[in-house]
Amino acid sequence: MRAASVSPVVLVAHGSSYPRAAATTRALARAVAAARPGETVCAAFLDHEGPRPEEVLASLRGSGFTSATVVPLLLTSAYHGRVDIPAALAKARTDGVDLAVELTDVVGPVGGVVPAPLLAGLRRRLAETGVPFDAVVLAAAGTRDRAALSTVDLAARALGGRLGLPCLPAYASASAPTPGEAVYALRQGGARSVALAAYFLAPGRLYDAAVESARTAGAVAAAQPLGAMPELARLVLDRVDAVGRAAPLAA
Known part of the structure; x- marks a missing residue:
């Protein structure tokens, strides 16, 4: 098995006033990390809950990382995907966070293909x-x-x-x-x-x-929301791999 990428993964969710929503996102981050041992996986939120994406990226830079992969936890490429997440990444750059950041596709359908x-x-x-x-x-x-x-x-x-x-x-x-x-x-x-x-x-x-x-x-x-399912963890890692930032899943 190859070692996991040194580039951490940042999962960016919309955020909610429901405490269970943030807990679910953090559980998914743990599931992704468990699916690929050695990977650093963090959760960030656009609204309601913290930390914000730019705060997570700043903390990663402060920990010595030079790059990161951002995965939008969104099922469509609507306003949050097209505007809010790029704006958060731009704010990080404006704030002096000099990480090389790769932004993946959303976890919903892309290019006419349902994952x-x-x-x-x-x-x-x-x-x-x-x-x-x-x-x-x-x-x-x-x-x-x-x-x-x-x-x-x-x-x-x-x-x-x-x-x-x-x-x-x-x-x-x-x-x-x-x-x-x-x-x-x-x-x-x-x-x-x-x-x-x-x-x-x-x-x-x-x-x-x-x-x-x-x-x-x-x-x-x-049915319940997708949550921290193994299938969703796999999908997140598929998105990460599509931008060439990580090794294949461990067997």
């Missing part, structure tokens, strides 16, 4: 509900960014294809349909047992809203 570990994680979370279902709603947070919405549509089609079942995208905010509306549409189309798949990385207000909307409309099960 296999993402689909595997969604399927596992659905299976964990222990409830049979004949249709699925893939519930996401929501955005007005059409390009970002198209990637959620893509993920819903891919998940439905893997399951061999109807699967509609839905949104807890900003976009239509709501999870409840999607559940209703599937039931009107003949589905009798609709499950909610959570297109969320961590728990929070919007995840709770999505679950409530779906259950009110008759959903029989609601």
